[in-house]
Amino acid sequence: MLTVRAPATSANLGSGFDVFGVALDRPADVVTVERADETTIEVTGAGAQYIPENPAKNTAGVVARELDAPAHIRIDKGVRPSSGLGSSAASAAAAAVALNALYDRGNTNEELVRVAAEGEAAVSGEAHADNVAPSILGGFTVVRDDGVLSINADVPLVACLPEIAVSTRDARGVVPRSAEMDDIVHTVGSAATLTAGMQRDDPMLVGRGMDERVVTPARAALIDGYDAVCEAASEAGATGVTVSGAGPALIAACYPERQRAVASAMVEAFEDDGIDARAYRSTVGRGAEIIENEG
Ligand SMILES: Nc1ncnc2c1ncn2[C@@H]1O[C@H](COP(=O)(O)OP(=O)(O)O)[C@@H](O)[C@H]1O
Numbered sequence: 264m265l266t267v268r269a270p271a272t273s274a275n276l277g278s279g280f281d282v283f284g285v286a287l288d289r290p291a292d293v294v295t296v297e298r299a300d301e302t303t304i305e306v307t308g309a310g311a312q313y314i315p316e317n318p319a320k321n322t323a324g325v326v327a328r329e330l331d332a333p334a335h336i337r338i339d340k341g342v343r344p345s346s347g348l349g350s351s352a353a354s355a356a357a358a359a360v361a362l363n364a365l366y367d368r369g370n371t372n373e374e375l376v377r378v379a380a381e382g383e384a385a386v387s388g389e390a391h392a393d394n395v396a397p398s399i400l401g402g403f404t405v406v407r408d409d410g411v412l413s414i415n416a417d418v419p420l421v422a423c424l425p426e427i428a429v430s431t432r433d434a435r436g437v438v439p440r441s442a443e444m445d446d447i448v449h450t451v452g453s454a455a456t457l458t459a460g461m462q463r464d465d466p467m468l469v470g471r472g473m474d475e476r477v478v479t480p481a482r483a484a485l486i487d488g489y490d491a492v493c494e495a496a497s498e499a500g501a502t503g504v505t506v507s508g509a510g511p512a513l514i515a516a517c518y519p520e521r522q523r524a525v526a527s528a529m530v531e532a533f534e535d536d537g538i539d540a541r542a543y544r545s546t547v548g549r550g551a552e553i554i555e556n557e558g
Pocket residue numbers: 313314315320321322323338343344345346347348349350351352354355386387429430431432508509510
């Protein structure tokens with residue numbers, strides 16, 4: 264029996280659609296695996312009632328199939344589904360790390376990112392790896408077709424999750440199929456600024472680098488209260504705010520001394536709109552970890 268904790272993640276960070284991701288300190292999924300003749304899944308925790316236990320429809324079950332590693336899989340959800348905080352990815356990442364160790368498969372973490380991305384494909388329709396990469400590797404990650412980079416960074420973040428659901432599959436449907444050249448140039452400038460900010464642990468550059476004009480406005484329209492929450496976060500000292508993943512969570516960067524105020528301002532702004540919300544104060548966190556191994 265083996266247990267792995269894999270963290271929530273925030274993908275895109277505005278300018279890095281389907282490319283950037285960052286591991287958060289919390290929340291996290293905790294996945295326990297035991298060898299079995301065929302895969303079965305049991306889900307408890309946040310939003311468990313919305314998550315299929317059929318292995319073909321659960322990201323962890325798809326990972327077990329991809330690794331040819333049948334197991335009884337217990338998933339304790341810390342990351343609520345349809346949150347924009349990489350819920351389905353956290354289970355996939357944890358299962359990939361756990362089953363790789365349980366069956367001694369010897370895959371590298373980079374190889375496990377590809378396996379876990381197949382789990383994501385099963386639920387969102389496309390094998391985007393920008394959540395599973397940081398959930399497995401930790402840090403700030405850059406995913407391309409030819410590989411994945413991970414760098415450690417120390418930048419305060421606030422993830423604010425309202426009590427509304429936006430499915431990644433639906434939110435992918437509103438992404439424009441083309442963009443104007445000046446918007447593409449702007450996005451490249453932002454992405455480079457954000458990357459430099461992560462490298463230098465500079466919250467101002469990370470926040471400025473979140474600005475993006477193509478995907479974000481289309482996604483923001485699906486999130487009640489988006490403009491008011493962004494404004495409140497900025498007034499409280501956020502250096503940048505954007506949609507986390509496909510939403511409805513928002514992610515903000517800030518200096519450490521402003522983190523508490525930014526978190527409160529975001530929650531209050533959602534509440535002023537009649538929407539319950541909670542905020543997670545985080546830094547750029549670690550990746551999946553084996554927390555129990557009973558041989
Ligand atoms: N292990 C899992 N954890 C969470 N969601 C899962 C899992 N397996 C399948 N799903 C399905 O994936 C969808 C949630 O994923 P997604 O929309 O990407 O949410 P998030 O933005 O939080 O990652 C839901 O339809 C859920 O039923």
